[in-house]
Amino acid sequence: MAKLFATCAAFTATTVAANAHAATAERSELGKLADGRTVETITLANEAGVKARIITYGATLQSLEAPDRTGAVADIILGYDDLAGYVDKPNYFGVTVGRYANRIAGGRFVLDGRSFQLPLNNGPNSLHGGTKGFDKNLWTIASVESGPTASVTLTLTSPAGDQGYPGTLDVIVTYSLDRAGALTIDFGAKTDAPTIVNLTNHAIFNLAGEGAARGILDHKLTVAAQRYTPVNDALIPTGALKPVAGGVFDFTGGRIIGDGIRDGRDPQIVAGRGYDHNFVLDKGVTGQPEFAARLEDPVSGRVLEVLTTEPGLQVYTGNFLDGTLVGKRGHLYRMGDGIALEPQKFPDTPNQPAFGSARVDPGKPYHHRMIYRVSTTR
Secondary structure (H helix, E strand, O other), X not given: OHHHHHHHHOOOOOOOOHHHOOEEEEEEEEEEOOOOOEEEEEEEXXXXXXXXXXXXXXXXXXXXXXXXXXXXXXXXXXOOOOHHHHHHOOOOOOOEEOOEOOEEEOOEEEEOOEEEEOOOOEXXXXXXXXXXXXXXXXXXXXXXXXXXXEEEEEEEEEOOOHHHOOOOEEEEEEEEEEOOOEEEEEEEEEEOOOEEOEOEEOOEEOOOOOOOOOOOOOOEEEEOOOEEEOEOOOOOEOOOOEEOOOOOOOOOOOEEHHHOOOOOOOHHHHHHOOOEEEEEOOOOXXXXXXXXXXXXXXXXXXXXXXXXXXXXXXXXXXXXXEEEEEOHHHOEEEOOOXXXXXXXXXXXXXXXXXXXXXXXXXXXXXXXXXXXXXEEOO
């Protein structure tokens, strides 16, 4: 399958002698599913102290460790320590979401005159691919490489009719960590019949360290977007592209997240219980990843930059974390404890032609490349 996705595999490094590795990749067993299949962990690490752990269940970014300005290392994404958490208490922590990330109104869309019905797993909508999306599948390891860039490539075949989607879809995801602290995620998909595809990663970040009591309300967020897509009460875009200027959705010059997240004077904040909205990136669709957002923690000095080839960025401030989930190291996760910055196509694009197209056809593979780049400030 890997030969079908040369564009995605280009970020997989050529293996070199062990004593020359700038970044390493190691495999280990995490546990077994109820049917006996083994779930593995692949750990990518570089000389700068950045370490990413990927698990084959859900092609999930389980952890991302990064040093602060003093060199102290912390895991900066929410999640679970063990496999049981991801299987028994799924909450999209760090997973690969698909076939269609985000919401589709009524779980319905029309393609070439045919209507398709998806599972409704988010009130009246279908969310993140349905009741058994890509996050709840065991992926296959295609390759693991160490070298100047360490990487793991994972594959999955989604049969025609899976969760109601047409076409058999061969999917590939490559995580690559370079020596500078950039974690690149390449998504590719090939179909044998017209379908829709929208893939992204759903990591929820706290740059102070997952479980830090102060959460992310004092983090500064910058988003390169002059407009966003307002939503209705079911969190489906209304179709409008609303300017952010002068309101609580204006992150163009950088703003503290806590300044607007509870501003009940804005009906959009009320609808989303905070921020749970798609931002229309100024850059649009691009051939190579370009800047989408920057997140800064003033105390630790950690910085996260997000780059993408896609036109939208979903900003989600963990509004549905209600204290019922116990995550890593026994930490209880609550609203405002993390933020997801998800590059993707706009929500409900298959039903809103003005948003562009999510269509993928035979002979025209899908590709999305995104980058999480970590660093520090003084």
